[in-house]
Amino acid sequence: MARRDGGPTPFAAPVSRRLLLGGLATAGALATGAPAMAQVRQAGGWDVIVVGAGVFGAWTAWNLQRQGQKVLLLDAWGAGHARSSSGGETRLIRTEYAANALYTRWAWESLAEWHDLARRHESPIFQEVGALYFYPQDSAKIDESIALQRSLGIPIEKLTGAQMAKRWPQIDFDGLTVGVMQPTMGALMARRSVQTLVADFVKAGGSFRTLAVDTPRSDRVSLGAITGNGETLQAGQYVFACGPWLPKLFPEVVGGRIVPTRQEVFYFAPEPGDDRFAAPHMPAWVDAGDPDLHYGFPDIEARGFKIALDGHGPKYDPDGTDRRITDQGLADVRAYLAKRFPALAKRPLAASEVCQYENSDNGHMLVDRHPQWSNCWIVGGGTGHGFKHGPAMGRYVAGLLLGTGKAEPDFTLAAHKVHG
């Protein structure tokens, strides 16, 4: 998010906050391929099989099912499982996107759909704790972004360093002069919301199964069937929304276009009885003045004060066997806390997570038809900022499959260069 939450950034370039806050590269490439293929319900009876029940696959399946498609959703380890990119505790939703019109709009529209999902279910999916960006200095880009958000009706406040210091005395705002506060944004309960969505999909008639799909193979111009756990399954169209596993499933097509990196997340226990680091006293926040782009969440559901850095960690295999945080990572985050959240710098680590970003080279999502198989779609590249956009992504992918949507040039395979 954070890196991402400053705006999408190429994986190849060392990401500076400044770059994140800068404008996005314009696309040169155009969407590949022919119009969406006619719907052919195969012998197996499925219109579409969606592989991967993370946030992108789940919303894709949900949208297709709502539009009358017979959909089977598969995941090797279950919806929103602990090692998936969608399996963490919380994900930030914010519309502060360096004035990028597409992601600002997608996040805003998605928020309404997250609210709708939450209303249909009892367990909390979204916590409206607010989202605060702090910046070292004012810029035309900040004003442009605020103006864009206001034009969409998004509540937003611009604050001075002094105003922030008065409102949140538990944060040290030294060197920060501007804040952008979005009171209606906040934290999506990531794992829970994906699992709730899949339950919603199943309740409405969709099918979900635990099944590990093999690398797809076909010498023809379309994919006839997929296999997994000794079974063969057929559908008219296939969507592979396999997050950080996409490069392993499609080494020639995706390998190098999406690079998973290891990201560490920390939760700290405040002093007993100290509620200054819990909502409503503390919003979710992004320190846009920090070269590593630290970001965090208030203590939500008594998990602890969450903090992580958005800078890319080392390259990582999502099937890697070690998901322990490093001593260095913990020391670095404590050093940051000493600067901005001094009351937490020496507090006990309450919990931790190791997850992976699925970074695309240009920081944009990757959604395109497979270059050889006209009925096979690749959906991923959330690049550390994708979760919030799940609902919009689901609608977008469904539109492409059903031939009603228009491709975003930045999302195509052609727009994503391969890293060496």
Ligand SMILES: Cc1cc2nc3c(=O)[nH]c(=O)nc-3n(C[C@H](O)[C@H](O)[C@H](O)COP(=O)(O)OP(=O)(O)OC[C@H]3O[C@@H](n4cnc5c(N)ncnc54)[C@H](O)[C@@H]3O)c2cc1C
């Ligand atoms: C630490 C961290 C913090 C983040 N913070 C934010 C944030 O604050 N805000 C935000 O908007 N975004 C954030 N993101 C990004 C966001 O979480 C991801 O972009 C998003 O979750 C990606 O979802 P996905 O569905 O593409 O992938 P995943 O959630 O990984 O889902 C892919 C699924 O595919 C399944 N799969 C893979 N291969 C197979 C196979 N062969 N057969 C069957 N199933 C298979 C996997 O089991 C997995 O469940 C963050 C990410 C991380 C790691």
